[in-house]
Amino acid sequence: MRSFNGQQKQLLVLLTPATLFLSVFFLGPLLIMAVSSFLEPGLYGGVEWSFYPWSYGRVLGWADGFYEEFDIVYLEILLRSAGLALATVAVTLLLCYPVAFWISRMPSRWKSFCIFMIALPFFSSMIIRLYAWILILRDSGFANQILLSLGIIAEPLDLMYSGTAVILGMVYIFVPFMFLPVYSSVENLDPKLIKASQDLGATPFTTFRRVIFPMTLPGVIAGSILVFIPALGNFVVPSMLGGAKVVMIGNLVEQQFLASRNWPFGATLSMIMILFMLLVVSFYLLKVMKKQHAA
């Protein structure tokens, strides 16, 4: 009992800095945001200290109809953002899963090199990298020039300012977040297990379904969550590559704080987005864990 107490004390000491840091820089701001989402917007930004549930009403349907009106567009934007984020998850997963297997079979020198190459974009600014995509995708950009000169198209394609461009940009930005966890689970997969499965009569496809996929699932889950959350809240990519056509929930929040100066409404949208994320992620985790138990 005594040693257990000692251990607890030790744990407390070790956890204190992290706890303090998180409470000051994460829980604090979250609390401020939660409170301000229920306050009245000030005239030139800021908040008035009176209870004001109509910001939520604007999004969810109980606006007072006088100062604030319900508009379904906010929910639509939230869902569209979720769709774009999901598409980003799907594309990054499809890209990273096979590549992870490919790289894990390389000689170790090449492995380190490839992982370095995948992490390399982190060394430069995201804005600059997105500008590079603009140069590629715009009407007179590389993509169109190449297609035109090859005679595949007669007119330049409208590549910029579309959902596809936004997904492309987000996939580009978030690939390392998917790759690293997926790769580590693939790398940890014991090749003997694959041999054992084949030895017992499983075809390559069955081996994938019954051994390889379940064994790498933790990496896939981690990668999906790591991509989904920042993709859902992202506003840089849609504002650069999506223009005015593709507004995501992140852009909306940004506008409320910086342009419309309606802080409580920005906070409301953020809170709804956070709750939505929690819901989606916990639903996903529950579903996956159930499946793992059943297997």
Place this chain on the structure above:
Amino acid sequence: MAVSDPTPDFLKIKNAFRHFATPEGGSVRALDGINLNVASNEFITLLGPSGCGKTTLLNIIAGFERLDSGSILLGGSSLLELPAHQRPVNTVFQSYALFPHLNIGDNVGYGLDVAGVAKKERNRRVSEALEMVGLSGVEKRRPSQLSGGQQQRVALARAIINRPKMLLLDEPLSALDRNLRSKMQIELKNLQSELGICFLFVTHDQEEALTMSDRIVVLNGGKIEQLGTPDEIYHRPASRFVTEFIGESNIFSGRVLESTPEFSRVDLGGAEVICNNPTLSAGEQVSLLIRPEHFHLKAADEPSSSRGLTAVLEQSVFIGRDHQLHCRMGNGQEVSALIRSSFKALQAGQPLTLEYDPAAWHVIPERERVNEVI
């Protein structure tokens, strides 16, 4: 599981070659012309030092590795064209390779599940297989919740559930402690005769090979040094390599002084021994083997005979039932002998006469390698 009549040449390996390129640019001959026939109910052991090609041969039979040239027939039809998952052989892996995400029942039932065997039949056979390896009622546990020995049994149950025609075992006991190991050796041997299928067993432990096998294949550098029963391998090793690899041995080189149909006299450089070997001819240079346990010390009241080696005791080591004696002969050569411990206390520096039976000497053939040619 019915035991059918044994087929003598069930597995036929002919002129099997396999080499690997080394990173330094050279190449290793992992299999260098292997010829081997195995009966359908035989317990056959591949024995040899690390890197001699044992795992490579197993991998080729299982289908995880290809052959450069040669052929492998199982029950008369070629194995090499079949992908691993269609071959009627199963493997027990060295580190067991149990699926960590499945419980024991699902691990053992894996082969049946992928074959689409009906639930009821499948469950019956899973408990039957677990019962055969002496491990009932653990279906719901995870591999990590079992001891090494239990995991070993699960791996065995998983490998026999598909009723393979042949079981490949790659050093399955090497991770177990000594006691458990000897227990499992007996159980494996029993399981093999119960199933009546061929076990191709890999080990680099010569004692294990001698205890369990019907026949032993001694491999060295991708070649078969000797193929024979444990008795043949131990008492009539076909080469110096086999002699040194199997058991404790005293090897002498000498010159034949006299050879008659009854006996030969051989000069070991200062000492003379008598051995029963009619094939020697006078003047020939030979290598002779005698095992330490073939020496005995003469009690004081027994009449002395000329069939003894005189040597000085350097060290006597108690190893349980026996004493191991390290002695040195007059010509400086070391001799070791295994003597029952009940014998009177011996002192270092004491001169001894190590008596032998002339029939205990074995002449090691001088040719370097013996490959069975079919």
